[in-house]
Amino acid sequence: xxxxxxxxxxxxxAEVELSTxxxxxxxxxxxxxTITVSRCxxxxxxxSEKTRxxxxxxxxxxxxxxxxxxxxxxxxxxxxxxxxxxxxxxxxHGMVLQGAADILEPAGYQVLLGNSHFSKQSxxxxxxxxxxxxxxxxxxxxxxxxxxxxxxxxxSRTPMVEMFDYNPEPSDMAVGxxxxxxxxxxxxxxxxxxxxxxxxxxHTGLDDSRMIAxxxxxxxxxxxxxxxxxxxxxxxxxxxxxxxxxxxxxxxRDVPEIDAVxxxxxxxxxxxxxxxxxxxxxxPQRLAIAGFGDSPIAKWxxxxxxxxxxxxxxxxxEAGKLMLWRLQGKQCKQRSIRLxxxxxxxxxx
Amino acid sequence: xxxxxxxxxxxxxAEVELSTxxxxxxxxxxxxxTITVSRCxxxxxxxSEKTRxxxxxxxxxxxxxxxxxxxxxxxxxxxxxxxxxxxxxxxxHGMVLQGAADILEPAGYQVLLGNSHFSKQSxxxxxxxxxxxxxxxxxxxxxxxxxxxxxxxxxSRTPMVEMFDYNPEPSDMAVGxxxxxxxxxxxxxxxxxxxxxxxxxxHTGLDDSRMIAxxxxxxxxxxxxxxxxxxxxxxxxxxxxxxxxxxxxxxxRDVPEIDAVxxxxxxxxxxxxxxxxxxxxxxPQRLAIAGFGDSPIAKWxxxxxxxxxxxxxxxxxEAGKLMLWRLQGKQCKQRSIRLxxxxxxxxxx
DNA sequence: CTCCCTTGTGTTAGCGCTGTCCATTAGCGC
DNA sequence: GCGCTAATGGACAGCGCTAACACAAGGGAG
Numbered sequence: 001x002x003x004x005x006x007x008x009x010x011x012x013x014a015e016v017e018l019s020t021x022x023x024x025x026x027x028x029x030x031x032x033x034t035i036t037v038s039r040c041x042x043x044x045x046x047x048s049e050k051t052r053x054x055x056x057x058x059x060x061x062x063x064x065x066x067x068x069x070x071x072x073x074x075x076x077x078x079x080x081x082x083x084x085x086x087x088x089x090x091x092x093h094g095m096v097l098q099g100a101a102d103i104l105e106p107a108g109y110q111v112l113l114g115n116s117h118f119s120k121q122s123x124x125x126x127x128x129x130x131x132x133x134x135x136x137x138x139x140x141x142x143x144x145x146x147x148x149x150x151x152x153x154x155x156s157r158t159p160m161v162e163m164f165d166y167n168p169e170p171s172d173m174a175v176g177x178x179x180x181x182x183x184x185x186x187x188x189x190x191x192x193x194x195x196x197x198x199x200x201x202x203h204t205g206l207d208d209s210r211m212i213a214x215x216x217x218x219x220x221x222x223x224x225x226x227x228x229x230x231x232x233x234x235x236x237x238x239x240x241x242x243x244x245x246x247x248x249x250x251x252x253r254d255v256p257e258i259d260a261v262x263x264x265x266x267x268x269x270x271x272x273x274x275x276x277x278x279x280x281x282x283x284p285q286r287l288a289i290a291g292f293g294d295s296p297i298a299k300w301x302x303x304x305x306x307x308x309x310x311x312x313x314x315x316x317x318e319a320g321k322l323m324l325w326r327l328q329g330k331q332c333k334q335r336s337i338r339l340x341x342x343x344x345x346x347x348x349x
Numbered sequence: 350x351x352x353x354x355x356x357x358x359x360x361x362x363a364e365v366e367l368s369t370x371x372x373x374x375x376x377x378x379x380x381x382x383t384i385t386v387s388r389c390x391x392x393x394x395x396x397s398e399k400t401r402x403x404x405x406x407x408x409x410x411x412x413x414x415x416x417x418x419x420x421x422x423x424x425x426x427x428x429x430x431x432x433x434x435x436x437x438x439x440x441x442h443g444m445v446l447q448g449a450a451d452i453l454e455p456a457g458y459q460v461l462l463g464n465s466h467f468s469k470q471s472x473x474x475x476x477x478x479x480x481x482x483x484x485x486x487x488x489x490x491x492x493x494x495x496x497x498x499x500x501x502x503x504x505s506r507t508p509m510v511e512m513f514d515y516n517p518e519p520s521d522m523a524v525g526x527x528x529x530x531x532x533x534x535x536x537x538x539x540x541x542x543x544x545x546x547x548x549x550x551x552h553t554g555l556d557d558s559r560m561i562a563x564x565x566x567x568x569x570x571x572x573x574x575x576x577x578x579x580x581x582x583x584x585x586x587x588x589x590x591x592x593x594x595x596x597x598x599x600x601x602r603d604v605p606e607i608d609a610v611x612x613x614x615x616x617x618x619x620x621x622x623x624x625x626x627x628x629x630x631x632x633p634q635r636l637a638i639a640g641f642g643d644s645p646i647a648k649w650x651x652x653x654x655x656x657x658x659x660x661x662x663x664x665x666x667e668a669g670k671l672m673l674w675r676l677q678g679k680q681c682k683q684r685s686i687r688l689x690x691x692x693x694x695x696x697x698x
Numbered sequence: 699c700t701c702c703c704t705t706g707t708g709t710t711a712g713c714g715c716t717g718t719c720c721a722t723t724a725g726c727g728c
Numbered sequence: 729g730c731g732c733t734a735a736t737g738g739a740c741a742g743c744g745c746t747a748a749c750a751c752a753a754g755g756g757a758g
Contacts, residue, residue: 069422422743
């Protein structure tokens with residue numbers, strides 16, 4: 001190990017142009033080979049403590065920032081996880097993402113984000129892009145994907161977790177609550193409280209598979225209770241144009257006997273409560289209103305909204321953990337994690 | 350250009366193991382050099398149409414996905430933008446991010462996300478990490494950063510946009526509304542409606558500089574109107590432990606003459622309205638309540654919250670545009686973009 | 699004193715792609 | 729025929745890092 005009396009001056013100069021500080025410069029300044037510097041950073045155990053300290057001190061002083069592109073290329077590990085959400089503007093997905101990031105970042109992984117805008121085609125293209133970046137893993141939202149997308153993922157052998165929907169037979173790994181069960185439980189809750197004739201309102205801003213699963217759960221309990229199946233409506237819920245409470249009017253005009261409306265989401269359900277109160281429909285006396293998903297609005301509206309709470313943040317956390325397990329080569333205990341949910345019985349139903 | 354009768358068979362085989370399809374394989378299958386394939390993808394104009402079509406068809410058939418790590422390393426452009434937000438679980442930042450992504454993704458850039466959890470130190474570390482990934486640009490939230498962080502950014506010559514706060518003298522580029530002006534305008538609005546004695550409640554979940562700028566605007570108009578400066582309170586607003594409406598009680602006990610409370614955020618203000626209604630403080634007759642930032646809850650609570658709406662999504666969009674301009678080498682018209690805001694006068698003040 | 703194993707460090711050969719420079723060809727006017 | 733330009737494609741040398749192997753030194757067992 002050679003002593004470099006001039007190394008301080010060199011370091012000061014190097015700091016001016018960060019881009020020029022390479023592993024090799026650090027190695028020269030420290031009087032060791034490049035691989036030793038590399039090991040000091042990535043595999044400290046394989047270097048003697050004395051060398052490590054010396055090298056790291058110099059690397060630090062020179063303001064060395066390892067080039068992860070080069071490192072990833074050489075090692076075939078990018079330390080990046082690609083995450084596809086429908087839209088990050090929806091706080092639900094923000095919370096999932098936060099949960100995942102809170103697990104992945106401390107482990108040294110960075111999150112590459114993509115918004116699919118509820119398009120499976122866009123999702124596929126994002127997956128392609130992510131694979132181009134050679135991400136070490138991919139987190140997808142929902143269980144409904146393009147065949148080609150799953151194919152590509154499988155062929156590329158990139159670990160993948162489907163979030164937000166329970167899937168006992170995932171194409172790789174999955175974590176989420178059962179939307180079917182949630183629909184069934186909410187239905188049971190309503191039936192137990194005397195409701196007999198349901199409408200179900202699906203809407204944009206939620207992917208089809210989850211919407212349908214919730215409906216199917218509802219259908220099942222209706223059947224089991226000997227009730228008519230729920231009337232199925234479909235609306236758009238662009239935040240700008242209001243949340244489509246008007247559908248309540250339509251429903252009651254169509255089928256006056258309906259005494260409970262279940263909305264696929266909570267925002268829309270809140271809009272429906274507003275509307276009903278405004279036009280004088282008594283909630284819950286005349287009409288029960290319920291939804292899926294929770295938020296402060298659901299709690300604070302009058303009457304407050306009966307809804308199903310999903311453990312959103314936990315979903316991201318568990319997805320991150322599954323991914324980490326896989327990446328660290330540990331034998332996965334299970335490929336699919338089932339999360340619960342909770343019926344929040346409030347005033348609207 | 351040689352004809353390869355067996356190229357189809359080769360392609361089928363290659364598809365099995367995606368990881369082995371390299372530029373060179375495509376080049377061989379197409380009977381051209383690697384650089385020609387590269388140009389077909391990145392610089393189509395430099396290749397004759399005939400060659401391009403032929404090459405792209407083969408690349409497609411082989412399921413070739415360019416390795417962006419290698420490409421970035423060789424070209425010194427990663428097509429990745431790093432974005433640091435305090436927490437993506439907050440829908441405000443989700444919407445900003447969405448705006449930015451909606452501009453950047455169509456231009457071929459991907460977003461690498463980092464959560465600083467309101468810590469400037471974490472922000473700095475994320476910036477270091479991002480620079481390690483050789484991002485082409487960085488978007489930060491707020492105008493308050495570690496000195497070292499700005500230094501590093503400047504030395505690395507990485508384009509950077511500060512979002513969410515107007516800054517006429519940004520260290521690189523900036524976009525946002527003036528929080529000082531927003532505070533002043535809200536103050537004027539309240540004074541015009543007869544309020545004379547203010548309290549201002551800052552809270553966690555918002556960085557200091559914005560909170561203080563809003564307060565300073567308020568102080569200015571109080572002075573100008575010959576009123577006493579606002580009383581300054583500070584609370585924590587962890588979503589779990591409620592939104593601290595109790596501070597209203599404290600304030601009125603401290604200084605009963607206070608007739609208007611301005612909250613640094615809207616969630617907390619909504620909590621304060623709830624509390625006031627519950628304990629029988631007449632809003633707005635006895636006490637005006639106002640906040641900054643808008644959301645459905647602010648509108649739907651009774652009484653509805655008077656607040657300041659910032660153009661959140663536009664913030665992200667403009668930040669993305671600024672970044673793109675810079676990256677495309679166009680002369681920036683301006684380094685700092687000032688966005689407006691809107692006083693939403695509702696029932697609470 | 700050899701053998702072998704462990705520990706620490708170095709050498710070599712890429713990872714997959716693109717910038718730069720150069721070679722070839724064709725088309726044109728004189 | 730010549731030189732000129734423009735269009736097209738190729739050879740080569742890296743980008744900055746690490747996996748794999750090589751090698752030296754030291755220590756314990758036989």
